Amino acid sequence: MKKTTETLRGNYFFKQDELIYVNRNDENFVGPFHDHDFLEIAYIVEGEGFHHIGESVQKVRKGELFYLPIGISHVFRPKSTSGQKLVVINCLFSPNLLPKLIAFASEKPTVDFLWRMRDGLLSNYSVRDRNDRFERLFQSMFEQYSTRAPGCEDMLHALLFQLMVELHRSMRESENTDQSLPKEAAFQDLLHYLRNNCEQELTLSHLAHLSGFSERHLQRLFHQHTGQSWFKYWQSVRVRRSSELLLRTSDKIQHIAEAVGYKDIHSFNAVFKRLTGLTPSQYRKRE
Known part of the structure; x- marks a missing residue:
C-alpha cells in the first residue's frame, strides 16, 4: 500500500521574510510521512531509530546527517515507544537563500555545488559525522536561532555556508579515489x-x-x-x-x-x- 504523504510548506516555517528555520525535535510516531517545498538538512544528536525515506527504511543513530531535497518523502521514527529518544536538529531553508550563500563563495567547485543544489540536481544524501564537525555546526545554528541575538540571521547564513562546504567535502571524499x-x-x-x-x-x-x-x-x-x-x-x-x-x-x-x-x-x-x-x-x- 502506498503511504499517504503530506506536503509541508515553507511559508509555515519561515517567518518575517526569513529563509531559514532551525529546530530541535524529539521524533515520535505521530508526525506525518511528508515531503516539502524547501530544502532540509537533518542531524541526529541523540538516540537511534529509523528513517523512512521513499519506499525504504534505514536504521539511524546519533552522528548521522541527511540532506533532503525538495519533493523527497520521509519521516524519522524512534526505535520504540519505551522512552528511548530519537532527537534531530533540523535545518530547513528556502532554495532562494542559496544565491546569497553563493555570494560568499570564492571557489568554483563550491559555487557549482550550491547552484546544483539550487537547481534541484542533488539527490538525497546521508553521511556519518567525522570529528563532530557537523554536530558543532548544528548546535551553533540551533543556539543562534533560539536566542535571536542581534545579528543572528547573518550568523545563521554564515554557519549554513560552513555546513554547505563541509557537506560538499564529505560528498567529494565519498566519490574521490585519491588516496x-x-x-x-x-x-x-x-x-x-x-x-x-x-x-x-x-x-x-x-x-x-x-x-x-x-x-x-x-x-x-x-x-x-x-x-x-x-x-x-x-x-x-x-x-x-x-x-x-x-x-x-x-x-x-x-x-x-x-x-x-x-x-x-x-x-x-x-x-x-x-x-x-x-x-x-x-x-x-x-x-
Whole structure:
C-alpha cells in the first residue's frame, strides 16, 4: 500500500521574510510521512531509530546527517515507544537563500555545488559525522536561532555556508579515489582524538601507533596543519579546554588542571600563563 504523504510548506516555517528555520525535535510516531517545498538538512544528536525515506527504511543513530531535497518523502521514527529518544536538529531553508550563500563563495567547485543544489540536481544524501564537525555546526545554528541575538540571521547564513562546504567535502571524499583524502581524514580523526582525551598522558609514539603514521611523518603533519609541533599543539588543546572549564564551572583550579591532564598545578599554571598571558585565576576573574 502506498503511504499517504503530506506536503509541508515553507511559508509555515519561515517567518518575517526569513529563509531559514532551525529546530530541535524529539521524533515520535505521530508526525506525518511528508515531503516539502524547501530544502532540509537533518542531524541526529541523540538516540537511534529509523528513517523512512521513499519506499525504504534505514536504521539511524546519533552522528548521522541527511540532506533532503525538495519533493523527497520521509519521516524519522524512534526505535520504540519505551522512552528511548530519537532527537534531530533540523535545518530547513528556502532554495532562494542559496544565491546569497553563493555570494560568499570564492571557489568554483563550491559555487557549482550550491547552484546544483539550487537547481534541484542533488539527490538525497546521508553521511556519518567525522570529528563532530557537523554536530558543532548544528548546535551553533540551533543556539543562534533560539536566542535571536542581534545579528543572528547573518550568523545563521554564515554557519549554513560552513555546513554547505563541509557537506560538499564529505560528498567529494565519498566519490574521490585519491588516496590523499583518506590520509587527510585519518589525521583529522587524530586531532579530534586529542581534543577529546585531554586528561590522558599521550606520547608521539602512542599517536603514531593509533594513526598508522610514522612518528617522523606525524611531526611533519602537525607542522603542516597546525603550525606547531605535536606537543605544543597538545598543550594548546589542554589550555583551550581548561579555559572553557574556568569560565563555565566553579571547579577549583587544581581540579581543572587534573581534568586536562596536569597532575602538577605549578606546571599547569606556567603553561597556561605562557599561552594566554594570564594565570588561571586572572583568566577566570576577567569575565
